[in-house]
Amino acid sequence: MTTTTLTRSVGQAISRVEGGEKVRGQARYAFEQPVHRPAYLFPLQAPIAAGRVTSVDASAALAEEGVLTVFTHENAPELAPGDDPELAILQSDRIAFRGQFVGGIIAETLETARHAASLVRIQYQPEPHDADFRVDRDDLYAPDHINPSFATDTDEGDVEAALASAAVTLDETYTTPPEINNPLEPHATIAVWYEDELTLYDATQGVTMIQHAVAPLFGLAPEQVHVIAPHVGGGFGAKVTPHGNVVLAAMAAKLVASRPVKLALTRHQMFSVVGSRTATAQRIRLGADTEGGLAAISHDVIEESPRFKEFAEQTAVCTRTMYAAPSRRTTHRLVALDIPPLTFMRAPGEAPGMFALESAMDEMAIACDLDPVEFRIRNEPELDPETGLPYSSRSLVSCLLEGARRFDWAHREPTPGVRRQNGWLVGTGVAASTYPVFRIPGSSARVAVAPNGRYVVQIAAMDIGTGTWTALRQLAADELGAPFEEVELQIGDSALPGAAPAGGSVGLGCWGTAIHNGARELRERLETGGVPEEGLEAIGTDTGTPYEGEYAMHSFGAQFAEVWVREDSGEIRVPRLLGIFAAGRIINPTTARSQLLGGMTMGLSMALHEAGFVDPRFGHVVNHDFATYHIATNADVGTIEVDFLHEDDPYVNPLGTKGIGELGIVGTAAAIANAAHHATGIRVRDLPITLDKLL
Numbered sequence: 001m002t003t004t005t006l007t008r009s010v011g012q013a014i015s016r017v018e019g020g021e022k023v024r025g026q027a028r029y030a031f032e033q034p035v036h037r038p039a040y041l042f043p044l045q046a047p048i049a050a051g052r053v054t055s056v057d058a059s060a061a062l063a064e065e066g067v068l069t070v071f072t073h074e075n076a077p078e079l080a081p082g083d084d085p086e087l088a089i090l091q092s093d094r095i096a097f098r099g100q101f102v103g104g105i106i107a108e109t110l111e112t113a114r115h116a117a118s119l120v121r122i123q124y125q126p127e128p129h130d131a132d133f134r135v136d137r138d139d140l141y142a143p144d145h146i147n148p149s150f151a152t153d154t155d156e157g158d159v160e161a162a163l164a165s166a167a168v169t170l171d172e173t174y175t176t177p178p179e180i181n182n183p184l185e186p187h188a189t190i191a192v193w194y195e196d197e198l199t200l201y202d203a204t205q206g207v208t209m210i211q212h213a214v215a216p217l218f219g220l221a222p223e224q225v226h227v228i229a230p231h232v233g234g235g236f237g238a239k240v241t242p243h244g245n246v247v248l249a250a251m252a253a254k255l256v257a258s259r260p261v262k263l264a265l266t267r268h269q270m271f272s273v274v275g276s277r278t279a280t281a282q283r284i285r286l287g288a289d290t291e292g293g294l295a296a297i298s299h300d301v302i303e304e305s306p307r308f309k310e311f312a313e314q315t316a317v318c319t320r321t322m323y324a325a326p327s328r329r330t331t332h333r334l335v336a337l338d339i340p341p342l343t344f345m346r347a348p349g350e351a352p353g354m355f356a357l358e359s360a361m362d363e364m365a366i367a368c369d370l371d372p373v374e375f376r377i378r379n380e381p382e383l384d385p386e387t388g389l390p391y392s393s394r395s396l397v398s399c400l401l402e403g404a405r406r407f408d409w410a411h412r413e414p415t416p417g418v419r420r421q422n423g424w425l426v427g428t429g430v431a432a433s434t435y436p437v438f439r440i441p442g443s444s445a446r447v448a449v450a451p452n453g454r455y456v457v458q459i460a461a462m463d464i465g466t467g468t469w470t471a472l473r474q475l476a477a478d479e480l481g482a483p484f485e486e487v488e489l490q491i492g493d494s495a496l497p498g499a500a501p502a503g504g505s506v507g508l509g510c511w512g513t514a515i516h517n518g519a520r521e522l523r524e525r526l527e528t529g530g531v532p533e534e535g536l537e538a539i540g541t542d543t544g545t546p547y548e549g550e551y552a553m554h555s556f557g558a559q560f561a562e563v564w565v566r567e568d569s570g571e572i573r574v575p576r577l578l579g580i581f582a583a584g585r586i587i588n589p590t591t592a593r594s595q596l597l598g599g600m601t602m603g604l605s606m607a608l609h610e611a612g613f614v615d616p617r618f619g620h621v622v623n624h625d626f627a628t629y630h631i632a633t634n635a636d637v638g639t640i641e642v643d644f645l646h647e648d649d650p651y652v653n654p655l656g657t658k659g660i661g662e663l664g665i666v667g668t669a670a671a672i673a674n675a676a677h678h679a680t681g682i683r684v685r686d687l688p689i690t691l692d693k694l695l
């Protein structure tokens with residue numbers, strides 16, 4: 001396998017090239033794109049969790065000055081049948097969840113549209129619904145597979161026998177609440193029809209994905225749909241696959257032909273139509289010998305799934321690969337409920353699953369009278385326990401040891417609840433991080449010689465705030481043997497060569513491999529053809545790695561937390577987090593560090609704040625705003641230190657990179673829960689860790 005030797009740009013801490021535009025407010029996001037005479041769309045949403053629309057009276061709304069049209073299932077454009085029920089909006093009178101789109105108002109201004117929406121009278125025939133997520137339900141079922149296509153269950157050895165004969169055992173259940181993706185930029189779209197071509201300025205994690213999902217619904221070829229997204233204000237998974245909002249906007253624009261239609265979801269609406277993270281209940285059983293060697297690991301997961309569109313989160317997948325034990329089992333069971341769509345949320349499955357496993361590992365270390373770092377090292381596998389394959393690289397032990405050194409772990413008093421400072425109980429905790437190296441096929445890049453010996457690189461890649469504009473240009477520059485300044489990068493437009501979405505932490509690896517292959521071919525042509533000829537180009541495709549199936553490929557890390565708990569009130573503070581990660585080659589240390597900082601901040605938020613409360617009587621998240629759905633803000637975050645260990649991985653892809661977008665959130669909540677236990681002696685197994693649980 002060839003690896004790149006030039007490192008003029010790669011590895012440099014180059015600031016984001018679009019940073020200046022962003023802080024000056026000049027970088028245009030979807031809703032801000034300049035269009036001529038836009039109309040504004042405000043959605044109508046169902047107030048019941050199941051049933052039918054029986055009648056619509058839009059007369060009062062239509063009588064308002066400035067209202068262009070009102071549309072519901074009665075007069076909405078017919079869509080071609082597709083396989084995603086989430087996108088088949090306004091195609092019947094059926095209601096599958098509270099908050100479902102039942103129509104829209106198009107008006108000259110946003111204010112008029114919003115006001116007119118309140119004037120539409122819709123009658124409903126409610127039907128019984130069920131939105132009650134409980135672990136003792138008798139209607140759990142096993143999905144065919146879990147996301148994206150993992151086995152639902154695994155079973156190796158004899159877990160029951162190993163547990164029965166183990167010297168030390170643990171059997172605990174850990175629960176996590178629904179969490180709701182809340183990127184800073186809510187989902188927003190401007191849709192414009194021109195004859196039989198549709199343009200969408202869309203807040204998305206994948207322009208190619210949206211293009212190919214939307215086109216068939218309107219009977220169009222993908223080339224007839226143009227999706228543009230140069231800047232995206234976060235997504236965390238909720239902008240990977242399309243949701244009803246983009247279809248609603250495209251439909252509306254069709255109704256006011258040739259006028260652009262703008263739709264920006266409100267923060268309230270974000271809580272019911274674009275997906276969120278499932279609640280989980282996870283039973284973990286561990287059995288170990290007197291030396292702390294694990295004999296059995298069992299992880300049984302119950303999670304919710306919308307009845308109208310199954311979503312089977314991969315909660316126990318990390319448990320399959322984390323630690324050595326001869327007997328291992330994992331299961332996933334779903335309960336189908338009348339709830340809004342679920343989707344990916346940063347490290348879907350891995351984040352809640354590793355909260356449970358890494359909390360259990362801490363409890364088990366204590367039960368075995370071992371330091372939790374030492375306990376993990378004793379159970380480090382030689383080969384991937386799940387596949388029997390060697391790891392392409394696995395630096396968990398190095399991360400744990402380096403983190404322990406920097407956190408002065410050696411001087412930690414193991415007894416919980418004994419360190420006090422000015423009325424605060426102080427504790428420290430550790431947990432492991434991991435994330436699989438995924439690949440989403442379908443990326444290609446055009447690499448061409450531009451005027452003045454410069455180069456242009458085109459790929460429908462995405463920058464969702466992650467640094468793609470900068471990091472891909474660094475990669476391309478080195479692959480071309482050119483200075484950073486001489487490479488022009490074009491991304492965020494479906495007219496460019498198609499690409500994987502920014503999901504599953506695959507972006508840099510998949511897009512970068514396509515660029516690597518294109519640049520290599522172009523260089524070969526230039527070397528044989530002599531003088532660079534303007535317009536000379538090569539198309540590179542993401543060919544993946546020839547080592548697929550020969551190695552197990554995952555990123556790893558170790559997170560350490562310091563937690564302070566007020567003795568009298570239970571108030572909890574996290575003044576310090578430290579994350580040491582090994583994720584292959586780091587292309588840009590600045591933007592990579594930001595990804596991990598962001599992930600750990602979101603992990604802190606998961607640990608202490610985030611919880612959607614579903615009222616089973618109504619079937620929706622009741623706390624659907626930032627006043628009541630709490631996320632970590634600046635004042636909640638203390639010091640977060642992030643560092644990478646050097647890691648050469650010649651197998652993952654030609655670049656040696658592993659994904660970093662999701663790794664940082666995995667393990668944080670457990671590190672904090674473990675530190676809270678160390679501070680107080682109280683084990684919280686139910687997220688978030690709020691003060692009432694520490695009294």
Ligand code: MOS
Pocket residue numbers: 205235236237238240344345346347348502503504505662
């Ligand atoms: Mo990620 S949850 O696939 O954006």
